Amino acid sequence: MSDIAAFHTLLQRSPRILAICGAGLSASSGLPTFRGAGGLWRNYESTSLATPGAFGRDPALVWLFYAWRRHVCLQADPNGGHRALAALAKARGSDFLCLTQNVDNLHERAGHPPDTLRHLHGRLFDLKCSKCKKTAYTTDDPLCPALAPASKDFPAGDINPLLDPRSPVPPIPTAELPHCPSCGGIQRPGVVWFGENLDGRMLREVDAWIDAKPVDIVLVIGTSSVVYPAAGYAERARTRNTKVVTVNLDPDTEAAEPGDLVYVGDAAELLPALLA
Numbered sequence: 642m643s644d645i646a647a648f649h650t651l652l653q654r655s656p657r658i659l660a661i662c663g664a665g666l667s668a669s670s671g672l673p674t675f676r677g678a679g680g681l682w683r684n685y686e687s688t689s690l691a692t693p694g695a696f697g698r699d700p701a702l703v704w705l706f707y708a709w710r711r712h713v714c715l716q717a718d719p720n721g722g723h724r725a726l727a728a729l730a731k732a733r734g735s736d737f738l739c740l741t742q743n744v745d746n747l748h749e750r751a752g753h754p755p756d757t758l759r760h761l762h763g764r765l766f767d768l769k770c771s772k773c774k775k776t777a778y779t780t781d782d783p784l785c786p787a788l789a790p791a792s793k794d795f796p797a798g799d800i801n802p803l804l805d806p807r808s809p810v811p812p813i814p815t816a817e818l819p820h821c822p823s824c825g826g827i828q829r830p831g832v833v834w835f836g837e838n839l840d841g842r843m844l845r846e847v848d849a850w851i852d853a854k855p856v857d858i859v860l861v862i863g864t865s866s867v868v869y870p871a872a873g874y875a876e877r878a879r880t881r882n883t884k885v886v887t888v889n890l891d892p893d894t895e896a897a898e899p900g901d902l903v904y905v906g907d908a909a910e911l912l913p914a915l916l917a
């Protein structure tokens with residue numbers, strides 16, 4: 642594993658930094674990751690619920706999944722990793738850009754300046770109308786009476802029936818799910834699902850930032866780097882003389898390539914030390 646002093650030397654002589662963040666950054670705040678231990682919800686792979694098809698087939702189940710994630714996120718706090726990135730953003734201004742795959746709002750709640758943060762996969766607290774596409778931000782919890790089961794807390798040790806595959810999913814008529822106040826269409830979480838395009842304008846802005854001046858360091862934080870196009874940024878950086886620095890709990894993470902600086906550990910602990 643690379644030593645922290647080496648990184649500090651590199652950081653001092655590296656004016657421009659791009660960060661790519663994944664679910665591992667929020668893991669220490671208590672938010673489940675997508676793959677590995679955190680990747681199951683009831684007995685569903687989280688990724689199997691993050692698709693338009695899943696929502697079309699069973700909007701109530703998908704809404705309960707996202708309403709539960711909203712609730713868990715609102716109970717969580719940003720960690721040292723979010724705060725260290727926010728501090729770097731404030732120090733470096735437009736020479737820093739943070740691309741997060743995370744849909745939680747922990748970056749913002751850590752004080753990350755919005756102009757240096759891009760949510761590649763959308764935001765958990767955006768509601769998007771499936772019909773007119775109108776999008777509204779709300780942290781209401783529960784979102785609506787029918788989704789109240791997702792906002793219940795249980796004493797430590799008690800099993801939340803919503804998370805227990807042996808307990809039936811509470812049936813929710815579609816009419817009782819969130820609907821658009823303008824056109825009456827059913828609303829969905831304002832996130833990018835698998836098979837959906839990311840925001841084209843945002844991607845063009847990111848490319849323009851990357852191409853404007855050389856990027857000195859790409860930080861790859863808490864991500865398995867299996868999802869594209871997010872995983873492509875570090876790959877592209879390696880073809881230029883940009884240093885890729887991987888921060889991951891897994892010593893064998895596939896996110897790192899030979900030549901990267903690799904820091905193994907909890908991003909919540911490592912980032913404050915690295916970015917100090």
Ligand code: BV8
Pocket residue numbers: 662663664665666668669674675676677680691742743744762832833834835836837838839862863864865866867868869870888889890891894896906907908909
């Ligand atoms: C697209 C939002 C063009 C929702 C997410 C077939 C059909 C269609 C598309 C594809 C296809 N085959 C491939 C694709 C492309 C697809 C893709 O990449 N698939 C992968 C799985 C192969 N991509 C897309 O579909 C994208 N759109 O390409 O559009 C297109 C259109 C149509 C057809 C073709 C192409 C859209 C991708 C966005 C999907 N939405 N999230 C939601 O959140 O519910 S992705 C989801 O995965 C999350 O955003 C998550 O962030 C992301 C990546 O996962 P990670 O963040 O890396 O999390 P993971 O759990 O995997 O890993 C955690 C890591 O942290 C681990 O390495 C672990 O070791 C580490 N860790 C754990 N704890 C800590 C830690 N590290 C540090 N500290 C700790 N404490």
Ligand code: ZN
Pocket residue numbers: 770771772773774775821822823824825826
């Ligand atoms: Zn609408």
